[in-house]
Amino acid sequence: MFSAARSIKPLYTMGKLWQVDCHKIVAPKSLHYVGRYTQDLLHKVANQLPANDPNRDVVWEGLRRFLVQIYDGVDGIDHSACYVNVCLQTPTTQYQTPTWHKDGWMFAPNTLSFKYVAAICGPPTRFLVNPDNILDELPIVCGEYVIDNRQVMGFTCGMPDSPIHSSPNITSDRIFVSLVPGSLGQLRKLAELRGLPVDYSLF
Numbered sequence: 320m321f322s323a324a325r326s327i328k329p330l331y332t333m334g335k336l337w338q339v340d341c342h343k344i345v346a347p348k349s350l351h352y353v354g355r356y357t358q359d360l361l362h363k364v365a366n367q368l369p370a371n372d373p374n375r376d377v378v379w380e381g382l383r384r385f386l387v388q389i390y391d392g393v394d395g396i397d398h399s400a401c402y403v404n405v406c407l408q409t410p411t412t413q414y415q416t417p418t419w420h421k422d423g424w425m426f427a428p429n430t431l432s433f434k435y436v437a438a439i440c441g442p443p444t445r446f447l448v449n450p451d452n453i454l455d456e457l458p459i460v461c462g463e464y465v466i467d468n469r470q471v472m473g474f475t476c477g478m479p480d481s482p483i484h485s486s487p488n489i490t491s492d493r494i495f496v497s498l499v500p501g502s503l504g505q506l507r508k509l510a511e512l513r514g515l516p517v518d519y520s521l522f
Contacts, residue, residue: 328452329482330449331454332456333389336385336388337384338469339380339384340440341377341440342373344374347406347408348407350365350378350406351516352403353400353401353516354401355400355503356401361383364378364403365382374494377439381440382405382439385435385437385471388471389498396433396500397502399503400501400503400506401500402509403497403498404496405495406494407494408492408495409489409492418486420485421481422476422481423477425477426501426505426509427508430477432499433473433475433499435472435498436471437469437495438494439469439495439496440468440493441468441487441492442489444485445466445484445486446463446464446482447463448464449483452480
């Protein structure tokens with residue numbers, strides 16, 4: 320298990336997801352969940368897809384494996400609640416030119432927060448190499464870390480040394496998942512700031 324000190328590194332690798340094959344994605348869709356961290360969130364996210372969508376089971380299983388990597392692998396973060404976003408994406412030329420950026424603060428300015436990301440299927444997020452957060456466990460090519468398609472990555476948000484990253488060039492169907500953990504109060508604040516749909520019974 321990672322220690323709290325390990326979690327403060329700006330960018331770090333976690334486990335890998337097992338192979339999950341997605342079905343043809345008819346149209347892009349974004350699924351959201353804000354609430355307590357419970358096993359029910361798997362159903363609440365996957366069930367946002369129609370019952371006849373073959374990717375409904377893919378999302379459920381991929382998200383389950385993703386959560387295992389995060390909550391069994393990180394010590395020192397608040398597990399009370401989380402914001403989960405699952406994006407089903409189709410091929411696009413939008414990111415042929417990378418949109419390099421840092422994620423800003425999640426809850427309040429100058430407050431440390433974390434984000435965990437992985438591609439259930441399709442290409443992974445791209446990360447630029449920063450001398451302040453070199454990852455010895457990943458090879459480097461052309462100034463970028465080489466990340467396996469199913470590698471789970473964790474990183475800080477809103478800090479000066481938070482990693483620079485971009486969506487990949489999406490040339491095939493992609494299911495991407497991200498999670499921001501925090502306290503119940505922090506996640507309520509995040510939902511209000513972003514205008515996310517919230518079921519307050521989940522708090």
